[in-house]
Amino acid sequence: MRRAASAVIAVVGALLLISLFLNLVPGDPIDVMLGEEASEVDREALRRAVGMDQPWYAQLWTFSKDFATGELRTSLPPFQKKVLPAIGAALPKTLQLTVASLLIAVGIAIPLGVAAAARKGTAVDSAAMGVAVAGVALPRFWLGPMLIIVFALWLDWLPVSGAESWRHLVLPSLTLGTALAAFLSRMTRAAMLETLREDFVTVARAKGLHPRVVLWKHAFRNALLPILTVLGLEFGTLLGGAIVTEKVFAWPGMGTLLLTAIEKRDYNTVRATVLMFTLCYVIVNTLTDVAYALVDPRVRRRS
Amino acid sequence: MSEASPVAAVAPTVVTRRGFRLRTLGGRFGLGVAVLLVLTALLAPVLSPYAPQAIELSAELAPPGPGHLLGAGENGIDVLTHVLYGARVSLVVAFFAVVLSALVGTTLGGLAGYVGGWVDEGVMRGVDVLLAFPGILLAIFITSVLGPSLFNVVFALSFTGWTGYARLARGQVLTLRERDYVQAARALGSGNARILFRHLLPNAAGPLLIQATSAFPGAILAEASLSFLGLGAPPGTPSWGALVDQGTQYLLVAPHVALFPGLALALTVLGFNFLGDAVRDALDPKRVN
Numbered sequence: 001m002r003r004a005a006s007a008v009i010a011v012v013g014a015l016l017l018i019s020l021f022l023n024l025v026p027g028d029p030i031d032v033m034l035g036e037e038a039s040e041v042d043r044e045a046l047r048r049a050v051g052m053d054q055p056w057y058a059q060l061w062t063f064s065k066d067f068a069t070g071e072l073r074t075s076l077p078p079f080q081k082k083v084l085p086a087i088g089a090a091l092p093k094t095l096q097l098t099v100a101s102l103l104i105a106v107g108i109a110i111p112l113g114v115a116a117a118a119r120k121g122t123a124v125d126s127a128a129m130g131v132a133v134a135g136v137a138l139p140r141f142w143l144g145p146m147l148i149i150v151f152a153l154w155l156d157w158l159p160v161s162g163a164e165s166w167r168h169l170v171l172p173s174l175t176l177g178t179a180l181a182a183f184l185s186r187m188t189r190a191a192m193l194e195t196l197r198e199d200f201v202t203v204a205r206a207k208g209l210h211p212r213v214v215l216w217k218h219a220f221r222n223a224l225l226p227i228l229t230v231l232g233l234e235f236g237t238l239l240g241g242a243i244v245t246e247k248v249f250a251w252p253g254m255g256t257l258l259l260t261a262i263e264k265r266d267y268n269t270v271r272a273t274v275l276m277f278t279l280c281y282v283i284v285n286t287l288t289d290v291a292y293a294l295v296d297p298r299v300r301r302r303s
Numbered sequence: 304m305s306e307a308s309p310v311a312a313v314a315p316t317v318v319t320r321r322g323f324r325l326r327t328l329g330g331r332f333g334l335g336v337a338v339l340l341v342l343t344a345l346l347a348p349v350l351s352p353y354a355p356q357a358i359e360l361s362a363e364l365a366p367p368g369p370g371h372l373l374g375a376g377e378n379g380i381d382v383l384t385h386v387l388y389g390a391r392v393s394l395v396v397a398f399f400a401v402v403l404s405a406l407v408g409t410t411l412g413g414l415a416g417y418v419g420g421w422v423d424e425g426v427m428r429g430v431d432v433l434l435a436f437p438g439i440l441l442a443i444f445i446t447s448v449l450g451p452s453l454f455n456v457v458f459a460l461s462f463t464g465w466t467g468y469a470r471l472a473r474g475q476v477l478t479l480r481e482r483d484y485v486q487a488a489r490a491l492g493s494g495n496a497r498i499l500f501r502h503l504l505p506n507a508a509g510p511l512l513i514q515a516t517s518a519f520p521g522a523i524l525a526e527a528s529l530s531f532l533g534l535g536a537p538p539g540t541p542s543w544g545a546l547v548d549q550g551t552q553y554l555l556v557a558p559h560v561a562l563f564p565g566l567a568l569a570l571t572v573l574g575f576n577f578l579g580d581a582v583r584d585a586l587d588p589k590r591v592n
Contacts, residue, residue: 006431009428009431009432010431010432010434010435011435013428013431013432013435014432014435014436016432017432017433017436017441018444021444021445021448022448133329133573133576133577134573136572136576137520137569137570137572137573137576138569139524139527139528139531139544139547139565139568139569139572140528141527141528141531141544141547141548141551141565142547142561142564142565142566142568142569145547145550145551145554145561145565146561146562146565148554149554149558153554153555236436236437236438236440237437237438237439239437239440240437240438240439240440240443241439243439243440243443243532244528244531244532247531247532248551258443259532262443262447262534263533267448270444270447274440274441274444277436277437277440278435278436278437278440281435281436281437282435
């Protein structure tokens with residue numbers, strides 16, 4: 001309940017913020033759309049057409065109502081298309097990309113982090129953490145082009161851009177997932193080191209259980225909670241990174257939709273995509289909290 | 304190693320007394336990168352072989368060679384010159400973004416913790432709302448509305464960046480304000496403003512400094528990302544992100560245009576990450592291994 005309430009507050013706050021911003025900024029968005037030298041008549045006409053002659057709370061209400069009912073149209077007269085179909089086409093593409101990169105990140109980070117923690121202080125540990133430190137520093141908009149040069153242009157194994165088949169998904173999701181993989185493996189290592197110090201791990205070892213059983217069944221399952229927390233929080237970074245990644249690979253998702261809308265000064269689509277991103281983020285964070293309870297019986301009992 | 308005694312918290316020199324002894328390899332590397340970057344930014348006009356806006360159409364997209372050590376880009380602009388000048392943009396934007404975030408966040412968070420009540424409620428709700436956005440998304444939104452300029456980038460990054468300092472300062476003030484020395488200061492007649500800004504916040508400086516150093520590489524990366532998207536540095540400004548954006552159009556014929564600015568950026572972020580870790584280890588005895 002408390003979680004649901006704060007999720008609602010977040011979404012309403014986000015809605016307020018993005019609506020207020022358009023109205024509170026110095027200068028007139030109409031100026032930006034038409035240029036300063038446009039005639040007063042044209043400006044008035046556009047202002048009315050996009051609803052900007054209304055006070056901000058009325059605009060906010062219209063926007064929210066239209067968004068919720070799917071009636072929202074692009075703010076580009078005279079061809080005011082509905083925004084919803086564009087979002088409906090783009091959202092699955094972005095989810096596909098983020099989920100794929102999430103899987104890549106988890107698939108790399110967990111074995112790496114667990115191995116590093118199990119062999120703390122050895123060459124395995126330093127190598128894994130060295131890779132992780134470097135991975136965090138790689139900008140996505142640079143890693144992407146470099147992967148394109150090597151795997152698409154030189155080796156010709158994978159396509160440069162587009163989204164027609166699963167082969168198109170490989171490079172974008174690697175680009176998006178690498179930084180998270182690096183960060184997550186450090187977190188996994190830290191969480192594992194923490195649980196490996198616990199008494200129940202010592203007990204499990206003393207009972208003579210196989211080291212692998214101790215590592216995965218006793219230590220890792222207890223390290224899952226902090227790992228999940230990080231994943232939930234980092235999902236936002238992943239969504240932000242998706243915008244950049246989509247631009248690099250011309251991936252037809254929400255990021256591309258947002259950037260095109262920004263370029264065209266289509267503020268309704270801009271607001272709608274930003275709101276959609278925020279909704280995804282809030283939903284994922286709420287789901288993370290639910291996942292806690294599934295993973296850890298201690299959390300379940302407390303609530 | 305750990306000497307965080309209650310006495311240490313009283314002495315305002317606690318931060319400087321230990322000094323930044325960066326004994327680790329990573330810390331030295333980070334410090335080296337930082338010094339190199341500051342020097343590059345200061346000396347860019349001296350080091351650069353060309354003027355940043357110099358156009359040389361005959362050299363368009365020329366590969367690295369004697370005339371252009373790192374090659375040339377669109378209209379024959381010199382990549383090395385842009386990489387050197389790019390250090391300025393990166394450093395200046397990140398510096399002001401971090402300082403502004405820290406000032407606003409510390410003040411608001413300190414007030415929230417000290418005053419409590421509706422001030423606390425208001426500030427922390429604001430923090431919650433801002434944290435409901437993925438940071439970079441809000442920065443993209445703000446810069447897209449305000450238009451591309453470095454000032455707007457600083458504003459957008461600070462608008463989203465102050466929340467971390469606010470939470471930290473609030474927490475610190477909440478734990479510190481019941482300390483004996485605060486009671487003593489109050490008994491001696493210090494006003495609220497004096498207690499907050501002279502006694503409480505200076506003693507919270509350590510964690511705030513750690514936060515600032517670890518936020519710095521993030522700010523550099525954020526500026527570059529915004530510039531890559533065309534929302535940061537205005538056209539013609541030598542920004543690493545903008546240069547990578549230009550280079551992505553010529554990956555096959557001139558990969559050097561995207562390669563070098565990105566390399567400079569990755570190295571910078573790596574260095575500042577190391578530096579941040581080292582500063583944290585030096586200031587926070589609890590975290591040492």
